[in-house]
Amino acid sequence: SQQGEEDPQALSIQEGENATMNCSYKTSINNLQWYRQNSGRGLVHLILIRSNEREKHSGRLRVTLDTSKKSSSLLITASRAADTASYFCATGLVNQAGTALIFGKGTTLSVSS
Amino acid sequence: SQTIHQWPATLVQPVGSPLSLECTVEGTSNPNLYWYRQAAGRGLQLLFYSVGIGQISSEVPQNLSASRPQDRQFILSSKKLLLSDSGFYLCAWSSGNEDTQYFGPGTRLTVL
Structure with a gap:
């Protein structure tokens, strides 16, 4: 069964928006x-946040994690047309280090100029 | 630096034909290796993973199999393809107990 579920399934914004x-x-x-x-390519790792962390930044990316709500958010600030892609969350399960990640179905982001 | 290769990039095969997809990793030793399948518009489904030569774990029972004949080589096979085997196949590797996975470019398989 799917461990992670992304929301929304699709998102369309203008360049410069978050x-x-x-x-x-x-x-x-x-x-x-x-x-x-x-589209049609392999996945690229963006950022990892551990279960004891609440927020993490990498360039224009900001990730939060709320383990009490079992939820995370990915914020892309000042978006660019090149950010157009699908974004997936993946969870590493307890006691399964290095063995399995469970991926969600993804959010398709479209950034128009 | 580490690199991961997959081939072929695209493949069109008739139903009932055999399959062999290859994945190789360079620049690292004893990686964990993974095969995923991604159906159109869907997320990734883990098919197999391997933590060492000859060690294969299957996540989903099906007509596919995997082998790891060498440390940095991972092969996905089928004796007889089904229409439902169509999809985008991705190989990935990770290092030791690290959870970050690094993906290859993928193989687009169409079964007709």
Whole structure:
């Protein structure tokens, strides 16, 4: 069954606006990661946040994690047309380090200029 | 630096034909290796993972199999393809107990 579920499924914004994507999960986790996928390509790792962290930044990306609500959000600030892609959250399950990540179905982000 | 290769990039096969997709990793030793399948507009489904040569764990029972004949080589196979095997197949690797995975460019498989 799907561990992570992203919301919304699709998001369309203008360049310069901020984009926020959410992810909910069901079971206890070691960490939560966000990946990006351009159409027809492999996934690229963006950021990892551990279960004992609440917020993490990387460039224009900001990720929050609320383990009490079993949810995370990815904020992309000052979006660009090049940010157009699908974004997936993935959870690393407790006691399964290095073995399995469970991916959500993704949010498709479209940034128009 | 580490790199991961997959081939072929695209493949069109008839139903009932065999399949062999290959994935190789360079620049690291004893990686954990993974095969995923992504159906159109869907998320990733983990098919197999391997923590060492000859060690394969299957997540989803199906007509696919995986093998790891060498430390940095991971092969996905089928004896007889089904229409439902169509999809985008992604190989990934991770290092030791690190959870971050690094993905190859993928193989687009169409079964007709």
